[in-house]
Amino acid sequence: MRVNRISRAGNRAAVGLSVAALAVGVTSAAGPAAAQPKAAPAAAADCSAAYRIEQKLSTGTTWRMCWRYDTNAGLVLEDISYQPKGEAQPIKVLTSAKLAQIHVPYDDGSVEYDDLTGFGFAQGLMNLAPAECPGGTIKTVKVPDAWDPENPNVKGLCTTTRSRGHAYRMQADTGNRVYQAQGKDLLVYTVNQVGWYEYMTEWRFQDDGTINMNVGATGSLSPGDYDAGDGRGWPIGKGAKAYATSHNHNVFWRLNFGLDGSTKNKVEQYDSVVSAPAQGGEAPRTKTTRTKVTKELAGDAKNMRWWRVVSNTGKNKDDHARSYEIVPGATSKYPGRSYTKHDIYFTDYKKCEQFASHNPRNCGTGAGKSVDKWVNGQTLTQPIVWMNVGFHHVARDEDQQPMPVHWQGFSIAPRDVTAMNPLTPPALADQNGQPDNGR
Template sequence: MRVNSNTRARTRAAVGLTVAALAAGATAGAGPATAQPKAAPAAAADCNAAYRIEQKLSTGTTWRMCWRYDGKAGLVLENISYQPKGEPKQIKVLNSARLGQIHVPYDDGKVEYDDLTGFDFAQGLMNLAPGECPGGTIRTVKVPDSWNEDPNVKGLCTTTRSRGHAYRMQGDTANKVFQTEGKDLLVYTVNQVGWYEYMTEWRFQDDGTITMNVGATGSLSWDDYDAGDGRGWPIGKGASAKATSHSHNAFWRLDFALDGSTKNKVEQYDSTVTAPTRGQRAPTTKTTRTKVTKELAGDSKAYRWWRMVSATGKNKDGHARSYEIVPGPTTRYPGRSYTKHDLYVTQYNKCELFASNNPGNCGAGAGKSVDKWVNGQALTHPVVWMNIGFHHIARDEDQQPMPVHWQGFSIAPRDVTAMNPLTPAELGWQNGHWRPRS
């Protein structure tokens, strides 16, 4: 939540001076983090060591990428690729990945915020304590046009994390169980906006999946305990203090470059389930593919999914590499035109950077939000915008401090490798039509 309009300016100034971190132990794991205090100039596309993230996970997959810090978007990851074991070289996935906006409208209709372009999200980068980056490295970020006397913030954590079972399979007999624990590269920052602290988290799994999350934590705003219009939720004893409910509509912007080419193809899949007819024992399901050749404003629904397909690369089985888009739980906000859809695919335009309140001049009549950019252009360089909404109706347990509430989505490899990249060598022969070994 924010402070009200009378104290907002003071809060913004405080953000620029804040050096406090979230409580230690916000992330799981063990071991100290190592700070690297030296700040460097902005990274080039082929970034130098100060802006390079490279991690070989214990299960054999190596992730590589560059990072930079934008004055509005905050953390931007670029040239993202991975190399599973058994692959001869890195497989590029994305040109860039970053937040595209955090839109926060309040239920009483009095205020709404575009946190990235209207409320100085990037300026609120927080210093991280070593305990918040267990076993990893805290890198120093130079915040552009910083309000602080020292623009250098120890604010970027890179570490690894176990995520539990990657798979488990018992063989033909009880004598052998195949199982392994999955490992992730975790990259994250914390940005303070008003009373909120946003944790922007990127998880790069050893199986090639990328998960992006925004977690909101910090405090409820005591200045907002005034929801006298009947829309708020009572906080504390009795009903004298009511917190104003609001939405968080988080957008991400993904510029794909599968196998190094931006000429990717978009496909939508829909399935229909038909009741059993005479002679059938169960319902039937039919899946159809639609090639998306022009810009799209898409809505998630049961039995619908999308994938981005490489124009140039195939796996060892001869199948086109692709990434499937996997939406997370969402509450779609119908109040603004740009939040009425879950997914947008637009033709690349270097000035189309933020899903709402876009500051760039994209030409006469272009509009300032992503919905205005879906105007029938052919997709030769598609860019994906994902919108995940959360309606925050506060509760007593939100104080104090407020537990993190997460929203996000994933992109998952589909036919990038011929088999599970974590397949043990003993099972490597079981590709395709499995049959008992003779």
């Protein structure tokens, strides 16, 4: 029940303020990995230093972007560019990226929530202690329409770096040499409280050009929801008295691509089909077919299906069009609402279309308030990508107390953005494509 959750959020405001008081004057922890602001070159995003994020990772890749804080979406990242070593200029990737809704329907049908546009997600930004942003910087965010107008400033945006393990490993053809590198990521995140839940919105920018978008739900189970019957909940605590009501978290993201500085990108869908071995063949055959997505689409993930957004203007050093592949994450698709029935939507840009459901903007008579209503056969000239990733939360004893983070999300991965692996060691830099046997 969100009534109880709202009251808890209010009661915890004082706790957040005490954390902020402890952190006065402390905006970063010392360390070689600190994501400190730097003077941006001319090619960087056009924003002031306070709203600029720029990080050169130890493997040579630099990510640049601007940030702002929206009254509904919370953190919005803009003008995102990627510059691996060997590239003279930053490669522009996204014009903007943000959450577009967190839809939470309960299994008993009693309630459903749209946390971004209907339940104060942005206003629930939490203060972060320095220990929550190790080796990084905590930026102060002025929260619009803050619940406490006299205290709108929250130390709530962490930028730091993380190791992710092997970026690659390769045994050399001769000798005992092993080529390997440990990957590094720029991590940008906030924590927003909505009643009993705390959502961690995480953006990971890898040194190989991949961007990972994740939302993690943590905090507490609502004791006001311990009233479900068997089949719509799970017993929490002693015996079988308190059944925590099961529910879904349907998270939407909105991506506006700007590959090579142009928002006029193309969309392509790829499907692979496996057939029986040909006569005399040893194995089944697989054929992959490309379909150009020229009109708005409500798409569904299937086995051996994927999409990419392709630059209209930029090519890599091999003369191949730059693109980003969309890599869906694990999902539990919720069929209960028209806008949650599909995994991905491609719509043509309209300024008013900002949130996947209960969109607060006026898009005109008959336009509808959800993303499914905007897929109406219009030609794609400036495609917007909407990704829907669901999680069906059936509570367990281990969810208390506090509740471990459960993550849901997806990635976009570079496809032909650079001519070779952007982390290729110098000794292998000449091994691109067909070997020159005539050397």
